[in-house]
């Protein structure tokens with residue numbers, strides 16, 4: 001009997017640990033990271049499709065959402081830092097903390113935009129603030145930003 005009870009306790013402990021690792025709860029939970037394929041849907045918030053095919057809706061500040069809506073990023077693997085507000089809703093950290101990265105060929109790349117004409121780098125899609133030409137998406141390795 002005693003042995004059974006011990007096994008039971010170990011199982012409960014193991015289960016509790018698994019829960020802690022997988023399901024951050026509420027806005028108070030510490031910083032989390034989600035990985036997944038960026039899904040852009042008409043009239044809906046962008047979402048990440050995780051490796052186990054769950055859709056997690058990603059929200060953020062204006063600049064973050066601007067990047068998440070960039071058509072050139074459709075289908076890329078994204079890593080987003082922030083926190084879960086619900087099991088399928090994630091809020092990205094403020095844009096200036098560089099919460100978004102693209103994962104490509106085993107590398108972690110920063111999302112930047114480059115104007116060839118003016119050699120100006122920006123971090124949001126849109127026209128160059130200097131010459132008004134559309135900037136090019138330029139994914140850069142972290143540390144070389």
Ligand SMILES: [Zn+2]
Pocket residue numbers: 115116117118119120128129130131132133
């Ligand atoms: Zn320019």
